[in-house]
Amino acid sequence: MARFAMVIDTKKCVGCMDCVVACKTENNVPEGYNRDWITQEAFGNFPNIQLEIRSERCNHCENSPCVSSCPTGASHYHDIGGVVLVNHDECIGCKACVASCPYDARFIHPDGYADKCTFCIHRVEKGDKPACVSVCPTNCMYFGDLEDPNSDVSKLLKSRKWHTLHPEAGTNPHVFYLT
Template structure:
């Protein structure tokens, strides 16, 4: 079994939003919507400042409230722990949107709920997700946590990292390297 995850190096990321466009074109995400996005946090007061830049998306949690609350089981765990939405089973009730602490889902203009898939179609072909493959700063690492020799396993052993809103208890699988 595999457990897919993503590590994003906040030290490398420059917040260019290339990941957002690459996802849009790869996955035909309509203009005006996005499956991933950029957050810039600035701390301190001039001139003592620090900043953290993050590319954010669905955290593909182990304990996903969106899967739990979905009345039709459209939201489900697919291989490698990836959380997906089966569009033709989705009734667009938005329970998952309300339950997601990360605001990672949106209503597609065709009526179903859409979100990051970790580009499972690419992963199956042995490729990185589109956002990872495009990033000019090489700030993202995608891989299998069950493989102790994968780059992501190694980087999570050697670097400090955090997850977002860990207190929500969802066991997110996008890690931010600090």
């Protein structure tokens, strides 16, 4: 069984938002909404500053509060790779998932359903990378299968230091940030 994950090298990321734009055009995300976004976090005092730049999105958690809070079963784990998806037809737009997500990764699409990053599963199933990964001018984003020890993502998590977001939430997220 594959387990998809995204690994993002914060050392290379310049926060240019190309990932956000590419997602928007690839997935026709409506004006005023985004499925991914950039966070810049600065620590320290001028001029001794450290800056972490992160491209953030749904973490496709192993233990997803959005799936467990969904009253209709619209939010679910996909058959492949543990990707968390929303079945638009079953979603009633109740926002329980939006409230439960510790990453604030979901929004209600103007058409009435909960929407968020899909890891571009429509591309991945064809052998392509997610749009954000394939557009990145700095090549700072990696996508692959954690079950495969030879994948870029497995190797990077072995060789580099990394962290995840809100580990205290106990969601077991699958977007990793190299530092």
